[in-house]
Amino acid sequence: MPKISEKGKVMPASPIRKLTPYAEKAKLQGKTVYHLNIGQPDIETPEIMLDAVKNIDFKVWSYTASEGTLTYRTKLAEYYNKLNYNITPEDIIVTAGGSEAIIFAMMSCLNPGDEVIIPEPFYANYNGFACECDVTVKPILSVIDNGFALPPIVEFEKLINEKTKAICICNPNNPTGYLYSRDEMQALKELALKYDLYIFSDEAYREFCYDGKAFISPMHLTGLAENVIVMDTVSKRYSACGARLGCLITKNKEVMATALKFAQARLSPGMVEQIAGTAAIDTPDSYFKEVNSMYTERRNTLVKALNKMQGVFCPNPGGAFYVVASLPIDDSDRFCQWMLEEFSFENQTVMMAPATGFYATEGAGKNEVRMAYVLNREDLNKAMICLEEALKIYPGRGRK
Missing domain, CATH: 3.90.1150.10 (Aspartate Aminotransferase, domain 1)
Known part of the structure; x- marks a missing residue:
């Protein structure tokens, strides 16, 4: 057999x-x-998103552009720019869920055998994505005693070697719910610049911050434009897990051009999902x-x-x-x-x-x-x- x-x-x-x-x-x-x-x-799920699907009227269920429709990417850019990301539609590739965005980021930025440092516990599927991409996860332990705060930067530096190419965070965190502070994000920024590392930022839970605490993205930090890759999804934001619609965002043009080749290889994201996603951005506050x-x-x-x-x-x-x-x-x-x-x-x-x-x-x-x-x-x-x-x-x- x-x-x-x-x-x-x-x-x-x-x-x-x-x-x-x-x-x-x-x-x-x-x-x-x-x-x-x-x-x-x-x-x-927001009614505006469901209504967009119910009211679809097309004669041919066709391919879309590999990077996603311009209509959807334009609306996405509006959404992110309200959050002070200062991006254009050309900085976005639409993906089949956040999962594909993570895979595209790993394949575009890391060679087989390269290492990505991830504070643990972390989203379980990072292990699977790394396996698919022949990438090695180097875990750095956060502990329950302090609520899973970011480990000291000196512990990160102990793991960095010639194979280290990226740090991956999920903020707010899955599975712990920990919300990284501005000081913690600033420390990661300085580390990334010191060692010329990518920061992969999984922001699936951006909308869900409690007790008046602020969400800080590496996109909000100056001097990191070439280092940051954001991976995002509509799954949690709009309670639309089955839509399988996400995106990769970066201002790094070389990464964007490389990720687009992987996007072209899988042809395109779904048309119906993008119609729903376009409407969803007008969901009221x-x-x-x-x-x-x-x-x-x-x-x-x-x-x-x-x-x-x-x-x-x-x-x-x-x-x-x-x-x-x-x-x-x-x-x-x-x-x-x-x-x-x-x-x-x-x-x-x-x-x-x-x-x-x-x-x-x-x-x-x-x-x-x-x-x-x-x-x-x-x-x-x-x-x-x-x-x-x-x-x-x-x-x-x-x-x-």
Whole structure:
């Protein structure tokens, strides 16, 4: 029998989705499963975006330009320039979700064997994207004790060598919800300039910052125009994960020309998605204000409930809609599977993502889980009751 590739063997499974078969089996057994494992909001997509799709009228469903339609890129530039990015439509390539933007950035800027430094825990699929692109992730550990703040710059410098070409951040962070401060961003800027590194900035959660804290992009920092590549998506901003529509942004013309070649090789982003995305940019500010308020309440509900549980610690995140919590358990992968396979409370259980998949360091995250507060507060409260009851009887409680 023919064998699969070596790359296929080392391609990591998603910690967010790998337990899905157990969740489906639990549902077939009649259990209610509260899905806190994945960032799929239950908040409605803006009506203006849905109406644009409903009102489409074309005779041929055709290719678009490889870089995306000029109409959509023009509207995108307007959106970003309201945020003081000072870009043009020519600085944007439209992609099939933020995932493709990340892959384009890695393939355009990094050679096989090159290294990218990423504070961990980090978005689990960075490992997969790096595997696809033959890039090596060099993790730098952030810790739950200080809420997953940016590690000291001296720790970054310990990792830098002739193969180091980029630093990748997600801000606000997935999975921790940490929001990087201006001082932290300024420190990264100085590091990038000192060692001539790219900064990959994943900004999928830009709109979700809480408690009056400000979002700072490397695009807001002077002197970095040639170093910054922004990767973005409509998935979270407009609760439109299924649209699979994102973009890559850079003022670096050489990177842009290179990324365009990869965009041409995959032909083009979808026409319908770009029509919807164009309309979405006119979503009123009131939508985001309401959504932000809802997520703030959900965050407070989840964090408060977690920190009341014996042996549990959860930092209060400044953005996104995730938390990483430490639990009194021996193995988060085993625990999350046990929750679906063997546990129920009043015929209910909770699906979470084991935090091990958000680290590249072997053994890290063994007693941590990621939870997405994308459900309504009533369901979140029920999920937390289930979790508390589960921790009381879990066979591996307290063993780390």
